[in-house]
Structures are given as C-alpha cells and as structure tokens.
Amino acid sequence: MEKFLYFGVLLFAISYPLAQSFEHRIRYASKWPQIFPGMLITAAFFIIWDVWFTNIGVWEFNPTYLSGLFILNLPLEEWLFFLAVPFACLFIYEVLIYFFPKDHFKKLGKPFVFVLVPVLLLLGFLHMDKWYTTVNFFVGAVALTAHYLIFGDRYLGRFLFAYLVHLIPFFLCNGVLTGGLTEEPVVIYNSMENLGIRIWTVPIEDSIYSMTLLLMNVSFYEWIRRPKTIHSLKSL
Numbered sequence: 001m002e003k004f005l006y007f008g009v010l011l012f013a014i015s016y017p018l019a020q021s022f023e024h025r026i027r028y029a030s031k032w033p034q035i036f037p038g039m040l041i042t043a044a045f046f047i048i049w050d051v052w053f054t055n056i057g058v059w060e061f062n063p064t065y066l067s068g069l070f071i072l073n074l075p076l077e078e079w080l081f082f083l084a085v086p087f088a089c090l091f092i093y094e095v096l097i098y099f100f101p102k103d104h105f106k107k108l109g110k111p112f113v114f115v116l117v118p119v120l121l122l123l124g125f126l127h128m129d130k131w132y133t134t135v136n137f138f139v140g141a142v143a144l145t146a147h148y149l150i151f152g153d154r155y156l157g158r159f160l161f162a163y164l165v166h167l168i169p170f171f172l173c174n175g176v177l178t179g180g181l182t183e184e185p186v187v188i189y190n191s192m193e194n195l196g197i198r199i200w201t202v203p204i205e206d207s208i209y210s211m212t213l214l215l216m217n218v219s220f221y222e223w224i225r226r227p228k229t230i231h232s233l234k235s236l
Contacts, residue, residue, distance in 0.1 A: 005065040006077035006186050009173050014084040017091035026098050028091055031225070035090055038220020043082035046213060049135075050074055058131050058193045065186040085210075086217040088169070093162040093218060100161070109156025113148050117141045120208065132194045132205050140208045147219050159218050163211055170210050174202045 021029040051072050053059055061075050069076040124137035148156070178201040179185030189203055197204040 002065055002182075003067055005182070006075070006177065007067065007080075009176050009186075010077060010080055010084040013088045013169065013173055017088045020091070026091075026094055028094055031094065031221075034225040035087070035217075035221055037224055038217055039083060039086050039090075041220060042086065042213065042216040043079075045216070046082050047072075047074065047079065049139075050078060053131065053135075056131065058190055060188045060190075062184055062186050062188055064184060065182070082213075085173075086213060089162065089166050089214045090217055090221060092166050093158065093214075093221075096161050096165060097158060103157040103161075105160045106153065106157035108160055109153040110148075112156060112160055113144050113153075117144050120144075127195065130193050130195065132189070132203070136205045136209050136212075140212045143212045143215050143219075147215055150219070151222065155218060155222050159215060162218070163214055166210070166214060167207070170207075171200060171202055174206055174210075175200045178202050178206075 017028065020026065021032075051074055054061075054073055061078065066075045066077060071079060120137040120141040124134045124141070127133040127137075147159075175181070177186045178189070178198075180201040185201070194203050194205050199207070
C-alpha cells in the first residue's frame with residue numbers, strides 16, 4: 001500500500017472539493033468551464049519546470065511511494081498534482097468569496113506585491129548558486145508583477161485570503177510528501193539547491209512555489225470568467 005502514498009495525498013486533497021462541487025450554495029461544478037482552461041495552461045508551465053528540475057537533479061522522486069508509472073521522467077502522481085492541488089485551492093478561493101463577500105484583505109493586496117516582489121528578487125539574486133531558490137523566487141516575482149499589471153489590486157485581497165487559508169492543508173500534504181510521517185520522503189530535495197530552511201519538513205521555497213501556482217490559476221480563472229473587468233495597461 002505504501003506505493004500509493006502519493007496517490008493517497010492527492011485523493012485527500014481533492015476529495016472534499018470534489019464531493020462538494022455540486023453543493024447548491026457554492027455551485028463549484030458550474031465554474032469548471034472557467035477553471036479548467038487556466039488550470040491546464042498553468043499545469044503545462046509547471047510540468048515543463050518540473051521536468052527540467054528533475055533532469056538536472058534539483059529534486060527526485062522516491063520509487064518506494066510511487067505507482068511506477070512515469071511520463072517524461074515524472075511520476076504520474078506528479079502530473080496529477082498540478083490538477084488536483086489547483087482544483088482544491090480554487091475551491092477554497094470560491095468558498096471564501098461566498099462566505100466572506102466583503103474583501104477584507106483588499107487593502108493588503110498592493111502592499112503585499114510592492115513588498116514581496118523586491119524581497120523575492122533580492123533573495124533570488126543573492127542565491128544564484130541555488131537553482132530552486134533563485135528560479136522559484138524570480139518566477140514568483142514575475143507572476144505577482146504580471147498579475148498586478150493586468151488586474152491591478154482587484155483580486156489580490158481575495159487571493160491573499162485564499163493563499164493564507166490554503167497554507168494549512170498545504171503544509172499538511174506537503175509535510176507528508178517531504179517525509180514528515182514516513183521514514184523517507186516521497187519528494188527528495190537536493191539540499192545544495194535550496195536555502196535549507198524548512199517548516200516542519202517542507203522547504204521554505206515551496207511556500208512561494210505554491211503561491212505562484214495558486215496565483216496563476218486565479219489569474220487565468222478571473223480573466224476567463226470576467227474578461228471585461230481586466231485593467232488595461234493604459235489605465236494604470
């Protein structure tokens with residue numbers, strides 16, 4: 001059964017959002033046509049990144065906890081990760097919008113971008129010898145900047161709220177994948193390619209990686225379902 005551990009983590013992540021997709025208040029299933037296109041585009045980007053980092057040894061996957069099915073040197077479970085996790089995270093995003101119709105974090109959206117982007121760029125430049133740190137932080141900075149240039153701060157408050165809430169299941173699931181409950185981790189990180197700072201067993205870089213993954217999915221989702229509300233560059 002240990003060979004299905006990664007599958008089990010993905011099933012845990014997606015089970016409740018999938019079961020509640022047809023619930024009459026959130027009506028998450030009705031939003032799937034707007035969710036899946038952006039999810040697939042984002043998944044393609046991250047899979048290319050994943051294949052690259054796997055091939056150059058930034059991380060690897062422990063066959064003990066995998067089904068054994070590989071595509072482009074990535075386990076099948078890793079491919080499914082970029083569908084299951086965004087699906088669950090966007091569910092959190094929609095649930096929070098429904099139960100908290102007022103955007104309580106709106107005032108924090110712009111400062112979040114204006115503070116975090118320079119910090120990520122600085123840390124990325126300071127650690128150019130570490131592939132995961134520098135690429136991850138640069139991509140996160142670019143994603144935040146691009147989102148702000150396109151949307152302004154319209155969705156940043158809601159994104160930030162969802163991001164903070166998602167950190168709870170994120171650290172739980174990622175903790176399992178990085179060896180928090182097993183003798184060996186499912187995903188093995190090359191310690192030479194990251195800062196070596198961990199929360200539980202999760203590399204600190206993963207929190208930015210997950211932020212970018214969620215932000216890209218939110219950006220595509222909002223662009224697809226409400227294209228007329230996009231802030232043009234001329235209006236900024």
